[in-house]
Amino acid sequence: ERADGWIPLEPEKRQAINTDLQATVVELIELFHDAKQSHWNLRGPLYFPLHENLQEYAETYLKYSDLLAERQLQIGQPADGRTETVVNTANLPKFPGGFLSDRQVLDIMTERIYTVAKRVRARIESTGKNGDEVTSNKLQDLSYELDKQVWQFRVHMQ
Amino acid sequence: ERADGWIPLEPEKRQAINTDLQATVVELIELFHDAKQSHWNLRGPLYFPLHENLQEYAETYLKYSDLLAERQLQIGQPADGRTETVVNTANLPKFPGGFLSDRQVLDIMTERIYTVAKRVRARIESTGKNGDEVTSNKLQDLSYELDKQVWQFRVHMQ
Amino acid sequence: ERADGWIPLEPEKRQAINTDLQATVVELIELFHDAKQSHWNLRGPLYFPLHENLQEYAETYLKYSDLLAERQLQIGQPADGRTETVVNTANLPKFPGGFLSDRQVLDIMTERIYTVAKRVRARIESTGKNGDEVTSNKLQDLSYELDKQVWQFRVHMQ
Amino acid sequence: ERADGWIPLEPEKRQAINTDLQATVVELIELFHDAKQSHWNLRGPLYFPLHENLQEYAETYLKYSDLLAERQLQIGQPADGRTETVVNTANLPKFPGGFLSDRQVLDIMTERIYTVAKRVRARIESTGKNGDEVTSNKLQDLSYELDKQVWQFRVHMQ
Amino acid sequence: ERADGWIPLEPEKRQAINTDLQATVVELIELFHDAKQSHWNLRGPLYFPLHENLQEYAETYLKYSDLLAERQLQIGQPADGRTETVVNTANLPKFPGGFLSDRQVLDIMTERIYTVAKRVRARIESTGKNGDEVTSNKLQDLSYELDKQVWQFRVHMQ
Amino acid sequence: ERADGWIPLEPEKRQAINTDLQATVVELIELFHDAKQSHWNLRGPLYFPLHENLQEYAETYLKYSDLLAERQLQIGQPADGRTETVVNTANLPKFPGGFLSDRQVLDIMTERIYTVAKRVRARIESTGKNGDEVTSNKLQDLSYELDKQVWQFRVHMQ
Amino acid sequence: ERADGWIPLEPEKRQAINTDLQATVVELIELFHDAKQSHWNLRGPLYFPLHENLQEYAETYLKYSDLLAERQLQIGQPADGRTETVVNTANLPKFPGGFLSDRQVLDIMTERIYTVAKRVRARIESTGKNGDEVTSNKLQDLSYELDKQVWQFRVHMQ
Amino acid sequence: ERADGWIPLEPEKRQAINTDLQATVVELIELFHDAKQSHWNLRGPLYFPLHENLQEYAETYLKYSDLLAERQLQIGQPADGRTETVVNTANLPKFPGGFLSDRQVLDIMTERIYTVAKRVRARIESTGKNGDEVTSNKLQDLSYELDKQVWQFRVHMQ
Amino acid sequence: ERADGWIPLEPEKRQAINTDLQATVVELIELFHDAKQSHWNLRGPLYFPLHENLQEYAETYLKYSDLLAERQLQIGQPADGRTETVVNTANLPKFPGGFLSDRQVLDIMTERIYTVAKRVRARIESTGKNGDEVTSNKLQDLSYELDKQVWQFRVHMQ
Amino acid sequence: ERADGWIPLEPEKRQAINTDLQATVVELIELFHDAKQSHWNLRGPLYFPLHENLQEYAETYLKYSDLLAERQLQIGQPADGRTETVVNTANLPKFPGGFLSDRQVLDIMTERIYTVAKRVRARIESTGKNGDEVTSNKLQDLSYELDKQVWQFRVHMQ
Amino acid sequence: ERADGWIPLEPEKRQAINTDLQATVVELIELFHDAKQSHWNLRGPLYFPLHENLQEYAETYLKYSDLLAERQLQIGQPADGRTETVVNTANLPKFPGGFLSDRQVLDIMTERIYTVAKRVRARIESTGKNGDEVTSNKLQDLSYELDKQVWQFRVHMQ
Amino acid sequence: ERADGWIPLEPEKRQAINTDLQATVVELIELFHDAKQSHWNLRGPLYFPLHENLQEYAETYLKYSDLLAERQLQIGQPADGRTETVVNTANLPKFPGGFLSDRQVLDIMTERIYTVAKRVRARIESTGKNGDEVTSNKLQDLSYELDKQVWQFRVHMQ
Ligand SMILES: [Fe+3]
Ligand SMILES: [Fe+3]
Ligand SMILES: [Fe+3]
Ligand SMILES: [Fe+3]
Ligand SMILES: [Fe+3]
Ligand SMILES: [Fe+3]
Ligand SMILES: [Fe+3]
Ligand SMILES: [Fe+3]
Ligand SMILES: [Fe+3]
Ligand SMILES: [Fe+3]
Ligand SMILES: [Fe+3]
Ligand SMILES: [Fe+3]
Ligand SMILES: [Mg+2]
Ligand SMILES: [Mg+2]
Ligand SMILES: [Mg+2]
Ligand SMILES: [Mg+2]
Ligand SMILES: [Mg+2]
Ligand SMILES: [Mg+2]
Ligand SMILES: [Mg+2]
Ligand SMILES: [Mg+2]
Ligand SMILES: [Mg+2]
Ligand SMILES: [Mg+2]
Ligand SMILES: [Mg+2]
Ligand SMILES: [Mg+2]
Numbered sequence A, B, C, D, E, F, G, H, I, J, K, L: 001e002r003a004d005g006w007i008p009l010e011p012e013k014r015q016a017i018n019t020d021l022q023a024t025v026v027e028l029i030e031l032f033h034d035a036k037q038s039h040w041n042l043r044g045p046l047y048f049p050l051h052e053n054l055q056e057y058a059e060t061y062l063k064y065s066d067l068l069a070e071r072q073l074q075i076g077q078p079a080d081g082r083t084e085t086v087v088n089t090a091n092l093p094k095f096p097g098g099f100l101s102d103r104q105v106l107d108i109m110t111e112r113i114y115t116v117a118k119r120v121r122a123r124i125e126s127t128g129k130n131g132d133e134v135t136s137n138k139l140q141d142l143s144y145e146l147d148k149q150v151w152q153f154r155v156h157m158q
Helices: A011-041 A047-074 A083-090 A102-128 A132-158 B011-041 B048-073 B083-089 B102-129 B134-156 C011-041 C047-074 C084-089 C102-129 C133-157 D009-043 D047-074 D085-087 D102-129 D133-157 E011-041 E048-073 E082-087 E100-128 E133-157 F011-041 F046-072 F084-088 F100-129 F133-155 G009-042 G047-074 G083-089 G100-129 G133-157 H010-043 H047-072 H084-087 H102-129 H134-156 I009-043 I048-072 I081-089 I103-131 I135-158 J009-042 J047-074 J081-090 J102-129 J133-157 K011-041 K047-076 K081-087 K103-128 K131-155 L013-039 L047-074 L083-089 L102-129 L135-156
Strands: none
Touching: A011 A047, A011 A083, A011 A102, A011 B048, A011 B083, A011 B134, A047 A102, A047 A132, A047 B011, A047 E011, A047 F046, A047 F133, A047 J133, A047 K047, A083 B011, A083 B083, A083 H010, A102 A132, A102 L135, A132 H102, A132 J102, A132 J133, A132 K047, A132 L135, B011 B048, B011 B083, B011 B102, B011 B134, B048 B102, B048 B134, B048 D047, B048 F133, B048 J047, B102 B134, B102 C133, B134 C047, B134 C102, B134 C133, B134 D047, B134 F100, B134 F133, C011 C084, C011 C102, C011 C133, C011 D047, C011 D085, C011 D102, C011 H134, C047 C102, C047 C133, C047 D009, C047 E048, C047 E133, C047 G047, C047 J133, C084 D085, C084 F100, C102 C133, C133 E133, C133 F046, C133 F133, C133 G047, D009 D047, D009 D085, D009 D102, D009 D133, D047 D102, D047 D133, D047 J047, D102 D133, D102 F084, D102 H134, D133 E100, D133 E133, D133 H047, D133 H134, D133 J047, E011 E048, E011 E100, E011 E133, E011 H102, E011 I048, E011 J133, E048 E100, E048 E133, E048 G047, E048 G133, E048 H134, E048 I009, E082 I009, E082 I081, E100 E133, E133 H102, F011 F046, F011 F084, F011 F133, F011 G047, F011 G083, F046 F100, F046 G009, F046 K047, F046 K131, F084 G009, F084 G083, G009 G047, G009 G083, G009 G100, G009 G133, G009 J009, G047 G100, G047 G133, G047 K131, G100 G133, G100 I135, G133 H047, G133 I009, G133 K103, G133 K131, H010 H047, H010 H084, H010 H134, H010 J081, H047 H102, H047 H134, H047 I048, H047 J009, H047 K047, H047 L047, H047 L135, H084 J009, H084 J081, H102 H134, H134 I048, I009 I048, I009 I081, I009 I103, I009 I135, I048 I103, I048 I135, I048 L047, I081 I135, I103 I135, I103 J009, I103 K131, I135 K047, I135 K131, I135 L047, J009 J047, J009 J081, J009 J102, J009 J133, J047 J102, J047 J133, J047 L135, J081 L013, J102 J133, J133 L102, K011 K047, K011 K081, K011 K103, K011 K131, K011 L083, K047 K131, K047 L013, K081 L013, K103 K131, K103 L013, K131 L083, L013 L047, L013 L083, L013 L135, L047 L102, L047 L135, L102 L135
């Protein structure tokens, strides 16, 4: 179609950039549900501040998953945030069911956010190298947020 | 534990009510991702109004999934909103990947919201019969919202 | 049409529920104009507080007429809020023209709101019996508002 | 009564001005219900934007009907916005009942707003000639709004 | 000075327009203090609604006195809102000191606002005839407000 | 008095409904002061989150005590929220004076909210059976809030 | 405990200041319930403005009771706002039950607020003399509010 | 087309009114860019207040250019706000490039706004004479704003 | 009258306190009009910041004149803020008419605010000595504002 | 001048960076007027959503033109956003006059935004290479917005 | 200079008052940085509530340091809030570097705020004795805030 | 400790990045106090706009010092914003005490902000080279703000 010509990103760059974006979208959706799962099933003396901050973290994941999925569309690719895709490709350990103590939540969530934060750092570099500074720039904003969350949870245990 | 005694809902009612709540939470999470998937991959002349209203619908699903999952906790049960649980128990056809025309979105989403709306209607009755008017009341508020969405999408095709 | 199948309320319930909804919509529109007519033509020492509260009551009538008319559409029926339909079916005495003293307004409006409040109470029961708890629930919210207005006007004369 | 002397508009001007105001109030109330009727019973691919803008138009009619009815009171005349008066004096064709396609709504509403817009233009002139620039000024503000609505609906069909 | 040439209103019109503006500014300042005097010294069963509405009227007087004084500056004339000028030129009876019953306030204020409202009506005409539609337009907006206040106070006594 | 006839709830239902409302109003006022007493005299590492959430709980009690007391007036009965009435009829153990550790507050408040939550559940049923769905509906909204508070405090000790 | 040394107010001053604070907190809580009791059970032509202003007065009492109770904690003393303490120590006549005419409310509430306003004036002096200007300063702010309320109610009867 | 009949302004008036509207739209767009150009390139001790007020003036020009361009559409004419049209028809001296001292900005901008203000005054009269009071009314509102700006800049040099 | 007994301030203190309050109210009203007069007739390079800050100062004068006049009522005295009273008792030099340069405004206004600031300082002491700490406290708040204004204007000339 | 030394960007970088900034400012101003021209003259069934979103796009262009023009000033260069400069240097085809169908607007605007989006991508790279990461970073933010607009318009035609 | 005469506070009082103000400003700036240092380097299970409340405390210090420094200017003295002055004159132990456990933060900060709170209490008295009730009044407001902070931190350890 | 492993930034990069962050945090704190010192002690005709804008600049410094100090924590390093550290390491000339003319403030502040702006530019490069694009990105945002401030102050002297 004629409209297919109207994609500002150079065609040869699209596939590599899309791979990084798609992976990040899926991981953020998984983290969103991890945070909500913790927000709900949490128990222990740290209930109130963790319940409240997990909700704020969850909202951060949603905001960036939308922003990056729409970047996929901008570069002419469909985004895939279907639940089955998330389960199959988020590449994180299965999240435990049932009640969770505050220590457990701190432990599990720090580990998982840390894992995604590491991957996003790598994608900042690869998207830059693959020639899309715009995507890299958005990942840098996300990276600051993820690193902040890891810090705020990590210090509970130090 | 002593704390386990502090659950206002009568013990014999908890299981049945929890079954209805858990099913609704999972279906709302699935609808949330269906709506976002449509919000992103949509194409055609109805793009702007559908893109905007699908986002609003998605926010309605999130709001009620939180409200009902927290009702599960109130009655002493953990909520399960993990992505794998959603995939395994939402009991809706697999959502299509890739781009979607506006007609397709209207068709698929109307069908899926309608399916959940029907189930929620049945749960209003069963939670009432099972003796938890409080849960039934929240499902009634949700039901109005789902029926409104079905109407607003259905009339596009009439 | 295919779209006609997408109505979550069971077909056999629709007619009875619609009858109650349509009657309430029409009466609320009549009350809206009664309240505005009083808001404008009022005279006497109670002018300021009555002028202000009649406006607030009027806004309550509009809010619920929209909410209930849209419930009609949800259950597959057109709403009829045309002026002629209101005149023919609201089933309230003709409202007096010209200036009105504050005592007259209190008297007439209390009577009229009371009449509608009684009818709405009956419809809470009938819609419940006719198997639409969702509509019944919305009428309960409206009923609280109408009963509050009757109280606030009635006590001026006690 | 002594208070009857306190009406700033000259006595000989009141009747003519009131005639124009009363007619406009009644027509705006009729347009309000026409717009709500369309807002509810609308069907077709233009549902979302029309549903939303009809609500905004309806709010414009209410705002000016209040402002002009209160101008009637300022010049010592009662306002008559009773439903029966609207039916008898709005002088517009009966509005159709039942569902309405988006094309029908555009057609019918453009015609009706246009009719009122023409009448309001004539009243700007007559109220000016009859010596009440204040009323004429308010009608000019309303006229801009009505002409804008006619434009926004008309261009859908051009 | 060179800057004196930059006054958009034609030189021959300035004096007449300024006379009307200056008179209105002064009368609005007097009304402002009359309303505050009443707001403070009021007694009687209508205390709360009158206390509150007198404050709102007072704010209306201030808003228009600023708007019209700044119109004087626009047409190259200084504005004179000094207290002594107000006392000497507002041309309204001396306002009574001490406590005031609610009936007294209604009586006195209705009379005074009515007097200014009549004068403003005359100035709408004279500024129009003297060729400054812009000033006339602002006086029309003020006139609606004053006529509304007269109505709202007058009906307390009808 | 004539005005006494204007009470929409059927006369034979009023006494039973009023008994449930009056009891709930009094218990909510007692809980309000329990929560404020805890908000003030609290000590221990959980001070900040408990201090903050106790204030929010207290505001919830006030909101519903007003809403239910006004329901008493709507059905023609005076409300009794006098301090002595609260002391004599709230039917909860005397609240301890002096400083309170965070564990003590969690323990005492969970117990007391749980007790009221159980009673409110029973009144949802009795008001329903006694034929006032409107009151029952408001109690259901309150019940969700109380059950949520019990959950949020209970999990601190699990 | 070591923490007990961290109280900025000099030890010898604490008892006297606390006595004044505790008495004021208790009286404000009593006034709060008096105002709510009047807000609910009020009847007569002054219903709307009194109903509204009694709510605002009630909120003022709550605001200062919190502020002063927290001053008690600052100076190392527990606050006692338990319902029984209020009943036993507020030292005001028992508030009447049942419906209240607007004249009764004005009469009773003016008397009670006046009584507390007098006591607070005395405590401004005693806390100043007892060397806590900070507490005295907060009581001065409260005193202005109470004196204003007495004025606004008193003038209804003058 | 049928839709072409739906233009409330009488056909014989449209051309003259459109000429005045089109000229004003183009001049306001030119003034907008003049004000931004000054906002950016300004130097000198008056930088902060001029930078800030030039931005506010610029926003006023945009607001009225939209309002008047949409009036063109209302009367059935296309608006022409293309950059080339502005350059060719705004009929103002070429704006200087490069840095500008505060005195230069005051001088140049006062002159330009004054020129447009004079033209708008003439169009108030011509649109009135040509029988469109609605357009004339909007130009009066704009005229007040322009005259105010001329005043505020002019006095810097007096 | 019986209501006259309900004045919390001791009778023997009222006259002296009222004298200070009345004088301050009148001076603040005079300053208000001085500030507006300057806000309007100002010329020179400091126009924008002075025009804007004079308006803010004027609003401060109005706020405190209301607050202190209502203190007069609280202590049982009528307030006198009539224009003639202001002219006769504000005890400040006559304010100059006509245009004012920025230097003139700074000079004149600094002098006048300084004069009132000095008087208010003296009244803080006298009201304290005369036994009304509540009034003294409000004058202290005002004093900070006046001293701040004197500072902000004074430094323009240093 | 001494002040000329205070420019943080290294002198040898300024010219190249300024060239990119100036070109972008001019193109954004052209796009702004293109979007407004479309917002006004649009016709067809997509009128409402396009009219609304074109206004939002236009506001985005203005925001970034200000931000980038002020970057020019930061690096010591004047910005040139004069209308004639825009006409001469925006380097986009002349925009068509007269009415525009919704298809035409989608077509033309997609093409033009796409053209600018491509150029901005190139300038992200050149400004980065020319050693001004700060400017490059702002262009990256703009680039995301432009690519999003191209996507949202392009999909209407797919 | 002439302007030096315009200082409302009597000359003989200025030095003593300034000494108290200067000392308080410097201590508040030190506390501000202590709170931020703690806000950042905090570790341990109380991280979230302490991190959040330390930020709020820090904002309180900034607010009062500005308010009191500007009081210095009002009384004709320069304020000295330079970092070196803070280091040399705040007269508090050196704050520890590196990470801090939540217990350490509670301990250190309680001690430091307590020290300043004691000093401010003394200055309330000295500024009162030295004849500046206005400054004393502002210190009283600050004192309440500091005493509240000491309480809220102290109780964590009780 | 185990938690020490959870730092997303690669260990070998941390020291270099931290050095740049720590230096910037300290310089921003120094600039904050420089701006407040100027905000307070300023004199001369440019007082109002400089006083206001220096406050806004100060708030910008605080915002970025928090954001960058928290970045230090994210990468596992403590932040050091203690007053003594600022004095010892900000590496800017000692700020002058006492009153400051507007020219002096412009001169001194432009110089100091310029110095920091230059250093921040260098750190954008070094953090990029040292492999932390996330920190570099935040410094780029800060750099735009600092360059803007230098521009706005510099042009006062051109
Ligand atoms: Fe989105
Ligand atoms: Fe939640
Ligand atoms: Fe609606
Ligand atoms: Fe109205
Ligand atoms: Fe003004
Ligand atoms: Fe209430
Ligand atoms: Fe509190
Ligand atoms: Fe527009
Ligand atoms: Fe007041
Ligand atoms: Fe700008
Ligand atoms: Fe400040
Ligand atoms: Fe922070
Ligand atoms: Mg970047
Ligand atoms: Mg970058
Ligand atoms: Mg409900
Ligand atoms: Mg006109
Ligand atoms: Mg229900
Ligand atoms: Mg009111
Ligand atoms: Mg005070
Ligand atoms: Mg007008
Ligand atoms: Mg960035
Ligand atoms: Mg919190
Ligand atoms: Mg004091
Ligand atoms: Mg400003």
